[in-house]
Amino acid sequence: MSWRNIVFASRLAAAAIAALAIAYWLELQEPQWAILTVYLLTQSSTGAALAKGSFRFLGTIAASAYALTAVKLFSQDPLLLVGSAMVWVFACYYGAARASNFTAYGFMLAGFTGLLVTFQGAANPGGAWLVAVDRVSEISIGIACATLAGALVLPDHAGTQLRGLMASTFRALADHCALSLRAATGGQALIDERRTILPQLVKFDALRSYTRFEAPEMRADAAAMDEVTREFLAVLAAARGLHLRLAALQEGGTALPEPLTAALEPTILALGRIGADPAMPGDPARVRADLTGVRRQLAGLARSIQGMSDGLPLGARADAILVCRQATGMLRDLSLLLLAQQAVFRHSRQRSTPRHAAAASSHPTALLQGTRAALALMIFCAFWHATQWDQGIAGITGLALMNYQCVNTDDPARLGWPYLRAVVAACFCAYFTIAFIYPWLEGFQTLAAFLFLVLLPAGLLIGTPGYARSAGTFTIFYVAAAATGNVFTPDPLTFANFCFGLVFGMFVCLMVARLVPATARGPRRRAVRHTLCVLLPQAANGERAPSQVAREITHLLGALLPQLSLARAGHDRLLRGLLACASSARELGRLRQVATDPSLPEPARRAIEGGLQRLAALFAAWPSSAPSEAAPSGTVPPDAARDALAGMWLALEADDCRPGSRAAGLVVEAATCLRFLEDRLMRDHAFRDFASLDGRLL
Template sequence: MNLALQRLITLPWRREYQAWLRSDGVTWVYIAKVLLAAFTTYWLALRLELPQPRIAVITVVLVMQPQSGQVFAKSFYRLLGTLAGSTMMVQLMALFGQDSVPFLGCLALWVGLCAAGAARFRNFRAYAFVLAGYTAALIGLPALAHPEGAFMAAVWRVLEIALGIACATVVSAAILPQSASAAMRNTLFQRFGRYARFVVDGLRAGHPQSAFEACNLQFVAEAIGLEGLRSVTLFEDPSMRRRNGRLNRLNSEFMAITTRFNALHQLLERLRSQPPQRVLQQLEPGLASLVSVLEHCADHALNLEDAARLALRLEHWKNQWPPLVRQWRRTLEEGGPSDAERLDFHTTFELLYRLACELHNYALTHASLADHNHVREQWEEPFVNRTHGMAVLGAGVRATLVVGLMSAWWVLTAWPSGATMILVSAITVALSSMNANPWRMSLQMAGGTLLAALFGFVETFVIYPRIDGFPLLCLVLAPVLVVGTFLSSRARWAGYGLGLMLFFCMGALPDNLTRYDPSLFINEYLSMVIGMLLCAAAGAIILPPNSRWMWRHLEADLRRQVVFAISAPLARLGSSFESQTRDVMHQADTLAAGQPEVQRQVLRWMFVVLEIGHAIIELRREQALLPVHPSYAEHRAWRVSIRVMGRSLIRLFIQPDTRNLRRSQAAVERAIGRVRQTEEPFASHFDTSPLRRVESYLHFIRTCLLDPQSPLAACGTKARGDAAHAA
């Protein structure tokens, strides 16, 4: 009895301990690796008598990440950015070494250009632009007093940064490595199990709107995150590099699955809300058959063997599909269905069949990961990012103005610490350009710099004179680095941790020849804080990306994806449309954090854009596959009507209002009528009737335009409300 009671008491503690090992335990391992890499780099830099050992340590602080693949990727792009920034600095020094005013003006433009590039890419490639920007300032500003030493200063900076990169990568890869490829495999395998449960529950009884939206947001974020992981694993794992095409294909096919199911789910919800439900009664066997196939994978990780078995089940399901659909159609026809019910039946089964096809393709690609070489590796439709031009322009303008104003202040006041102020401003504005809230990021970095000033003053003027030897130096530096690394590992406090570590190393880390000058120390940190506060003010005033204007622009970008689906070349259109739409949605959701109504509105626009855009792409594909046959040549009016419908939809999604909505609805009705007038509106075989598929997609577009839950419905509601108010 006592033993059982003891086990019962200790069980919660065991669970808490295991949770700590999974979360904070990994963090403390990461902190230990940061300390080891930083101190190893610092010792080597001192032994090699590099001019500024602190630059090597700062490199370690900036490069180190929890996963080794992230360290490799960040190190690679940091080295590229350093080389680009050093090259530009040497060129500027050769042109304007004798005159600081044009040099500082060109430097401000260069930093702005690099900040715009960082805002454009928003991943580890953006880090190359960040480094290219502030490396030029890091090397060029101290060299203004001695232009003849600019080239050697660039060489020394590259060597110091290379030393930091080498130590960080070795420590990250050799000591308790956390593999990015393992994280990607886990995410990839677990994701399909969760989505299978989502599909099964949705086909059985549907999802509440709030749960449906929340789950879709999660899957959008996972698709974007998986693309980032894929780009990182290329630097780490040769086996993942050999499967890069299939990993890219898997993400694209998963996005296609989500679009297919979202369209099917929305149509089923409309049918469930419109009695009588005769069509639903005929749909239930088809839905149940697909549910039985996916039930085996729900809530389970999809390993390679399970993926192969799933592919076989889906192939068997597809082979049995045509005769079953003909049987269900005959049962429906016995009840004398209306034209609307007949269209609902065919449209729903078309979407269900296409969903099964997408699932089958995904299962085949997933199972092919077991082979080193496979034909499905040939995939030339990469994930396409889309960043609004105003966000890129805003980041560039902010960086240029901040560095330009700081440079003018330095020239006019001749403040000895003005060069540090410009350098810190360039670093801060470049790093914050990758953040969704540059004002908050800059302000947090300023708070971290104040902590660095306090810690640095105590250590520089109280502790350093009383210690001797490198081990004691590491001992007194460790608490500051531990606190900074811990803060940077938490998303809410990442700016504080980054500011503390980065600017403690910059202002308080001893060089080979250490100077103890309190007035210089205070002036240096005062210039750092002033520069960061100006960056925070610029982030809040000059085109802030998390403001209302940016949400509106991103919403307009999201709607214009329908224009892209209508007018872009058909080659590689599907994956480009899927990835760009989700990328814009993810940006808008991130920038609108704390504004649930805005996030919900943008998410609803994403559903409409994906549904109508995907239907349009399928229409274009069906038209391209239809042969030019005399029987079709006599009835080409339906093709013209579809083109007219496309122009109406372009006007609607560029300017959503009641007039354009009615025009689009009328254009869709005319297109459906034209298709019905052809000689073969329906064929006896479900899967060989291209005109039926055309009519089904047209009907689906019509139901999307008439959906009362759609944001398009708000156009008509608002117009009717305005008319009633005017009356």
């Protein structure tokens, strides 16, 4: 009930009533489409509303052009008419699955509008042109009213929202890093906090795309936004690996050296200050200075521990240096993230080319999406023809609307059933309104007053995140059903038949979607296979720079992130496994660099090179790994990995290097890398098991 939400709801209601009044004044056939469009364009920012309105208009124009052509050519041949509609629906929903954000919305709107205008026009070919013109006019009126209201009354720009979201997410990430430095933090607490941060990251790309419809100073650079996503995931990967090492030391009863414990506390305090400072975005230089100060302290401590020869065995030194190095890397990545965020709104003459949309489905999945939509249309048209049902167009409307809900989702029922329930509730309320309230209203003024009283609380619910989806669906269908034409001619039986047809069409589409699953599991499987079988062996063999390999893994994860539901066990394990792979690639590359240093003793060099070759072969052979009790099919065999690590470790312990020499430092460096890899291969269940995720979990 905040004043901003009240203004938001009032603005929506006023724009909707104004759109309805203009449609009445122009005597359009279905004025409810004008008020419906206002609520369909409900967005949190001006840029988003402009983006959605623009693609809705383009989709409507394209659909009307197709429909008029189809009616002209095929109105006398039902088979050709339905066949052309199936081809159109397939093309639109294939495009929707391959696109993202409001580009996908434009494709879906074209598919939806094309069906309605085609079948309405085919029922009366002489009036098809009028149906198309009215539909374009009604939607254009709704777009204009919604956009004008959003631009004049408390405008909120997507660029402003993106800046605020990046700042708040950076502070949350700083808190997450501080939490990871506390060994006593439970693993579940870290997972829960990561699950609250990652959904904000998914919003970055959408908000960035909306800024293209705003003033130049509000527009965000696509390549810089991609860099923000990669650095964000790099920080999460470093924080996760660091906490796993600290937790393992605590569980094993191993105490960190006192200087390291003392150095970690200022780091935790510095990160806590950043997370608690709302003014942080206004002074990024100070934030970077704070991070640089604690990072230098940890780096100096790591060098001093590396030079120790007495008092600390090799394993203890490796543990301490690993903690220092991971904390230093996490702070460095956090500083780079801050720099990347500052570059998002810096515009150069040479514009960067944005990457492919992260939320887009793969080609096979998009083919299935388009085929499923066309198949649902064919089944319903066959039923319509067999029964000669007089509400077939209502069913086509419901089918097209449910198709809209089933695109780009692995589980249509999760969105489809709540959507169907909201539509049923809206139909009942609209029937009550038409039967018992409208007969008492006289003139547009009383109708407008009644609609405002209804739409104001609906707008308040739409402006409340927990109720936005269900309230928006209910309001859209309520105004579509209850907003009548210029002349009030109530016909309860016809209205009930229309509602039944609408719901039945939705039900048919939902059943087809359940029977023909079109999921994004393929890209996820390919990401796992490519990471394990190609990228990690490349890092281990020194074929590519470890930073490049880690960057590619985070890029893969960034592309998959919008498709992941972290509440599902398989998706969460996939996320954690890819984060672990990104950090492991750096350690594999660092170990390879140590092996190529001529100062390293020859026995240690041979052991490390042989061990890395064995690990690379294990990763590359993952799909054909023989199943056993210790290593189920599809996992990296733990015994073989343990033997490879143990052989390298024994060779390092056997080398008697002069304290303080270059060789002694390289031995400690290699031992530190092995400690990290041991954590991943022996203790990190997500890293060991995510490769074996079956199709249902993925």
